Amino acid sequence: MSTIESTIELTRNSRHVSxxxxxxxxxxxxxxxxxxxxxxxxxxxxxxVLAFYLxxxxxxxxxxxxxxxxxxxxxxxxxxxxxxxxxxxxxAQTISAHPTEWxxxxxxxxxxxxxxxxxxxxxxxxxxxAAVALMGITIQVMAKIALGRSLGLVPAHRGLxxxxxxxxxxxxxxxxxxxxxxxxxxxxxxxxNVAMYVACTSLQIFRLLAEERLLRHDPRYRxxxxxxxxxxVPGIF
Numbered sequence: 001m002s003t004i005e006s007t008i009e010l011t012r013n014s015r016h017v018s019x020x021x022x023x024x025x026x027x028x029x030x031x032x033x034x035x036x037x038x039x040x041x042x043x044x045x046x047x048x049v050l051a052f053y054l055x056x057x058x059x060x061x062x063x064x065x066x067x068x069x070x071x072x073x074x075x076x077x078x079x080x081x082x083x084x085x086x087x088x089x090x091x092a093q094t095i096s097a098h099p100t101e102w103x104x105x106x107x108x109x110x111x112x113x114x115x116x117x118x119x120x121x122x123x124x125x126x127x128x129x130a131a132v133a134l135m136g137i138t139i140q141v142m143a144k145i146a147l148g149r150s151l152g153l154v155p156a157h158r159g160l161x162x163x164x165x166x167x168x169x170x171x172x173x174x175x176x177x178x179x180x181x182x183x184x185x186x187x188x189x190x191x192x193n194v195a196m197y198v199a200c201t202s203l204q205i206f207r208l209l210a211e212e213r214l215l216r217h218d219p220r221y222r223x224x225x226x227x228x229x230x231x232x233v234p235g236i237f
Contacts, residue, residue, distance in 0.1 A: 045086070048106055049082065049083055049086055049110065053080060053083045053113055056079060056113040056114075057080075060073065060075060060076055060117060063116075063117040068119075069117055070126070071127075071129055071130040071187055074130060074133045074134065074137065075184055078133065078137050078177075079112065079113055081141065085147070101207075105207055107199065108199075108206075108207050111196045111203070112177070112181060112197065112200050115184065115196050116188070118188045118190050118193070122188070123186045123187070124186045129184070130183065130187075131183070132180075132186065133179075134183075136181070138176070139165065139173075139175060139179060140180065141176075142176075143164065143165050143166070143173035144173065146163055146165060146166055168228070168230070169231060169233070169234060170230065170231045171208045171211075174204050174208060175233065181200070212225070
């Protein structure tokens with residue numbers, strides 16, 4: 001084999017090795033999943049969340065008509081914004097196909113929709129609970145406006161949105177959810193509701209770490225992480 005032929009062969013081999021390494025480093029959907037499969041995952045996610053939300057609406061309204069409790073109705077726009085933005089979001093560029101990450105995302109999103117209104121033993125006056133919930137909803141709205149149609153549940157890359165509240169913490173929407181959950185829990189302090197919110201918060205932390213692992217494939221997100229150090233609560237996490 002001539003020197004030129006040897007050089008060409010070595011170049012080809014190095015390209016194959018480089019390509020293999022790049023494929024291993026890509027998110028699972030980018031490396032192995034066709035576009036149609038990614039789209040199906042997108043819609044499955046939306047329909048699951050929509051079904052749980054409609055069930056929540058039926059329970060909250062049923063309790064309101066039977067027992068009152070106007071402040072509990074704030075839970076509907078809080079969770080409903082998730083459904084609205086999911087239905088009209090843009091297509092994912094990449095989306096995780098890992099079953100564990102799907103299970104975590106679905107349970108973390110749907111577990112708050114399983115809470116039960118029970119105002120008989122409220123820890124605070126309804127006005128205080130409603131004020132806390134409204135603060136959480138305000139943070140959520142600001143984060144969702146900043147995200148626009150890039151909102152998702154399962155870790156995915158739908159374009160980076162780094163303005164608004166994302167200038168202060170990397171996951172302000174989760175912070176808003178937590179605050180809204182505290183407001184509802186203060187008015188409805190049952191063991192079931194505590195269990196649902198503890199499960200949700202624990203899984204949200206796992207979920208946001210999974211999102212960051214996927215987004216770190218984008219060098220712009222790595223720069224953003226270096227600039228905004230706090231994930232959820234400034235000075236704490």
